[in-house]
Amino acid sequence: MVQDNDHPEHSGPGTRRDILYYATGGTAAVATGAVVWPLIDSMNPSADVSALSVVQVDLEGVVPGSRITLKWKGKPVFIDHRTEARIAQARADDAETLIDPELDAERVQKPEWLIVVGVCTHLGCIPLGQGGGDPTGGYGGWFCPCHGSHYDTSGRIRKGPAPRNLDVPTYEFVTDTLVKIG
Structure with missing residues (x-):
C-alpha cells in the first residue's frame, strides 16, 4: 500500500509533518531561551x-x-x-x-x-x-x-x-x- 502524507486522515508514525513540528518547536524554544536569558541574567547584582x-x-x-x-x-x-x-x-x-x-x-x-x-x-x-x-x-x-x-x-x-x-x-x-x- 502506498502512503499519502498529504491527507489528514493519515496518522502513521514518522510523517514529514511531525518532523517539521518538532524542528519548529525546538527552534522556537532555543530562540526564546536566547532572548530571555540576557534579561534574567541582567537581574543579578553587578560585580562591584x-x-x-x-x-x-x-x-x-x-x-x-x-x-x-x-x-x-x-x-x-x-x-x-x-x-x-x-x-x-x-x-x-x-x-x-x-x-x-x-x-x-x-x-x-x-x-x-x-x-x-x-x-x-x-x-x-x-x-x-x-x-x-x-x-x-x-x-x-x-x-x-x-x-x-x-x-x-x-x-x-x-x-x-x-x-x-x-x-x-x-x-x-x-x-x-x-x-x-x-
Whole structure:
C-alpha cells in the first residue's frame, strides 16, 4: 500500500509533518531561551556590588568602650567593643519588658563585641551614639533624634516608634580579632 502524507486522515508514525513540528518547536524554544536569558541574567547584582557584600575588619586596635563605624552593602555597621559594665547592663535588660524581645546572648557571638546595622528600624535614619559626645538615649546605646527611638547597649529598641531591634548582620570571627561581615 502506498502512503499519502498529504491527507489528514493519515496518522502513521514518522510523517514529514511531525518532523517539521518538532524542528519548529525546538527552534522556537532555543530562540526564546536566547532572548530571555540576557534579561534574567541582567537581574543579578553587578560585580562591584557583589564585592561589597563581604567585609573583613581587624578589631585589634579597638579598645574597650569605643565604637567604630564601617560601611557594608551601602549601610553603616556599628561595632561596639563593650566594656564589662555595658555587657552587664545588656544582660540585666534581658529581664525587662522589651518591644522586640531578644536576649543579649542571641545578638552577639562574643559578649565584648556587638555588631549591628546602624539603621533605625522606624524610618531608616542613622542613630546617634557612635561618637564620644553623641547622645546615647536613656539606655546607654543609641538614640535616633528624628522620632525619638532609644536603643539599649545590645541594640534593642526600648522606647520610641521603632518596631524592632537594630538588625544584626551575618558575621563570623575568622580569628580572635578578625571579623568577616556578610
